[in-house]
Amino acid sequence: MLQNKRKFPIIITTIIIVIGIATSIYLYISWQSEPLVINNPAISKVQTDNETVDLKTIIHEAEKNVVQIEAKNDSQTLTGSGFLYNEKGDIITNAHVIKQADTIYVRTANARVYPAAVIGIGEETDIAVIRVPQLAGEKGLSIEKDQLAELGDEVIALGSPHGFQNTVTLGIISGSERNFYVEGYDYKNAYQISAPITHGNSGGPLINRNSGKVIGINSVGTEDGTIGFSIPIVDVIQEIEGWSKEAQNSELTYTSTEDLLNSINPEQMKQDAEYVMEYFIDSITIRDYVAAYSLLGDSIQSTTSYASFREDYIQIVDVNYTHQSTSILDSNHASVLVDVTLTQNKPNEEEQLEEQIQYEFTIGYENDQLKIIGIDYQEQD
Numbered sequence: 001m002l003q004n005k006r007k008f009p010i011i012i013t014t015i016i017i018v019i020g021i022a023t024s025i026y027l028y029i030s031w032q033s034e035p036l037v038i039n040n041p042a043i044s045k046v047q048t049d050n051e052t053v054d055l056k057t058i059i060h061e062a063e064k065n066v067v068q069i070e071a072k073n074d075s076q077t078l079t080g081s082g083f084l085y086n087e088k089g090d091i092i093t094n095a096h097v098i099k100q101a102d103t104i105y106v107r108t109a110n111a112r113v114y115p116a117a118v119i120g121i122g123e124e125t126d127i128a129v130i131r132v133p134q135l136a137g138e139k140g141l142s143i144e145k146d147q148l149a150e151l152g153d154e155v156i157a158l159g160s161p162h163g164f165q166n167t168v169t170l171g172i173i174s175g176s177e178r179n180f181y182v183e184g185y186d187y188k189n190a191y192q193i194s195a196p197i198t199h200g201n202s203g204g205p206l207i208n209r210n211s212g213k214v215i216g217i218n219s220v221g222t223e224d225g226t227i228g229f230s231i232p233i234v235d236v237i238q239e240i241e242g243w244s245k246e247a248q249n250s251e252l253t254y255t256s257t258e259d260l261l262n263s264i265n266p267e268q269m270k271q272d273a274e275y276v277m278e279y280f281i282d283s284i285t286i287r288d289y290v291a292a293y294s295l296l297g298d299s300i301q302s303t304t305s306y307a308s309f310r311e312d313y314i315q316i317v318d319v320n321y322t323h324q325s326t327s328i329l330d331s332n333h334a335s336v337l338v339d340v341t342l343t344q345n346k347p348n349e350e351e352q353l354e355e356q357i358q359y360e361f362t363i364g365y366e367n368d369q370l371k372i373i374g375i376d377y378q379e380q381d
Contacts, residue, residue, distance in 0.1 A: 058156060058212045059168055060286045063109045063279075065141045066204060068160040069093055069116075069130075071101035081159035081204035082106065082130065083214065085143055089135035090244045093203030094219050095121045095128040096183055103255040106132055110279045110295055111272035111370045117252040120243025126185035126219050127236050128203075129243045131252060141205060144213040145237050149173050149191060157195040157218050157228070159204030170209075171195030178229060182220055190219070190229045197221035197228035206230040270326045273334035273363040276370050277323075280361070281340070285319040297364075297371035317352065318343040324358075333364035333373075339380070356380035 065084040069091075070077055080097030084090070091106065098104055104116040116130040149155070153173045160167065175192030193206065198221045206216035216230030276295060283292035289310045293301070296309075324337040342355045362374030 055156075055209070057286060058207065058209070059158075060282055060288065061212070062141060062156070062158055062205065062207055063168075063282075064291065065138070066158045067091060067106040067108055068200075069097055069203060070105045070107065071098045072104075073100055073102045076100075079160060079200050080202045081200065081218070083158075083203075083205040084135055084138055084140040085214070085240075086140050086244060087137055088244060088247075089132045089138070090119065090140075090247075091116065091130050091132060091135075092205075092217060092240060093128050093130060094217065095126045096185065097203050098128055098130065104130055105255075106130070107272075108135075109275065110291075111275040113369070115254040117254055119247035119252070120240070122185070122236075122239070124186045125231075125236060125239070126182075126187065127217060127231065127240065129240055131247060131249070133249060133254075141207075142211075142213045143233055143237060144208065144211065144215045145234060148176075148232055148234055149208065149215045151176055153215075154209035155193055155195055155215070156207040156209055157193065157197050157201065157204060157230075158207070159197060159201030159218055167201075169195040169197065174227075180229075187220070187229065187231065189235060190231055191216050193218075193228045193230055195228065196226060198223070201228070266328050269328060269331075269334055272370055273336050273361075274323065274326055276363050276372060277336045277338060277361050280372060281319055281321055281338070284313050284316060287314075289313060295372050297366050297373035299373055300375070315344040315347070316342055317345060329362070329364075333362060336361040336363060 062083075067082050067084070069080045069082050071080065072078075078097055078100070080093060082091040082093035082097075085092050098118060099121060104118070105113055106116050107113050112134075114132045114134045116132045119129050119131050121128040151173055155171055155173060157169045157171065158167070171194035173191050174194045176189070178187070178190040178192050180187050180190075191206065193216075195206075197204075197218050201218045201221055204218045205214045206218050207213065208215045214233055216232055217236070218228060218230045221228040280292050280295050283289070283295075289306070292313070293306050293309050296304070320341040322339045324339055326334055326336045328334050338359045338361065340357050340359055342357060344353055344355070346353050356379070358378050358380055360374075360376045361372055362376075363370055364373050365371070366373065
């Protein structure tokens with residue numbers, strides 16, 4: 001009897017050990033199969049089979065590739081939108097934006113202005129492609145080439161409504177397979193979207209919220225912007241790629257930007273200077289130091305290497321700013337005053353430091369492009 005009593009604790013102990021080993025193996029396998037979560041104060045991203053990127057990252061990456069288009073002739077200037085989609089410098093837009101134009105300019109998110117040439121334009125379908133050689137080598141936006149969007153899919157619409165560059169609106173696919181005829185163009189199977197779009201949005205990208213890929217070309221909106229329609233990119237991408245493949249740079253002609261830059265009025269200069277400031281701060285916030293550094297003028301880059309520039313900003317985890325004022329210094333320079341709250345890590349410490357700083361950005365033209373040519377700051381109490 002005593003011998004049996006001694007065997008009983010041994011059996012229980014053995015069972016506990018076996019259960020513990022089995023549980024450890026199960027947890028290890030489960031941990032290996034879980035999605036990898038990267039926690040970053042500026043960017044939070046979950047890596048899965050269908051990678052979902054955070055909204056702020058999608059918007060920042062999209063804005064780098066969305067342009068405002070100015071299409072001019074003797075009687076009028078039309079303003080629309082477009083987006084870079086390949087490494088040749090090709091930009092997708094709507095045919096109705098550029099069909100009457102004698103000259104076409106694009107204005108990027110960092111307020112650079114380049115001439116463009118038409119390489120393809122639809123006769124019945126409201127799509128067109130223009131080329132900007134200065135943007136060649138840029139990656140462009142990712143395109144959804146295989147699948148149509150579904151009813152209820154969350155979307156992001158970007159464009160320049162009423163000249164307000166890189167305006168972002170959110171919504172869903174609220175209808176599909178819409179067919180209608182507008183200003184000589186036949187719309188078939190268009191997406192109906194709840195994201196508000198209006199004049200100036202035409203040609204901008206419609207982006208899937210989950211994948212970050214372009215699923216449509218924003219084309220038609222109501223006067224009040226409450227409903228819009230977008231051409232599914234999968235329906236037209238083959239024609240677009242055909243134009244891009246056939247176009248030869250040697251056969252294209254471009255207008256000089258000199259006259260355009262010389263005719264910029266003070267209000268345009270103010271607006272462009274503010275774009276540069278916002279793009280710089282947004283790039284720092286999203287940790288896109290290459291984009292931020294590219295905005296600096298030669299006088300700053302000659303004394304500050306990219307490595308040291310990055311080192312100055314790498315500890316910053318959050319940036320909030322309030323635009324105070326913009327003033328014109330002369331015909332080619334503007335001053336932008338901004339109150340900034342910086343939250344940054346303290347080296348070798350778990351605490352974070354918050355600073356209130358007032359920045360003055362001096363922005364002017366270098367080689368016909370706007371650059372930050374001076375940055376002064378003053379710490380606030």
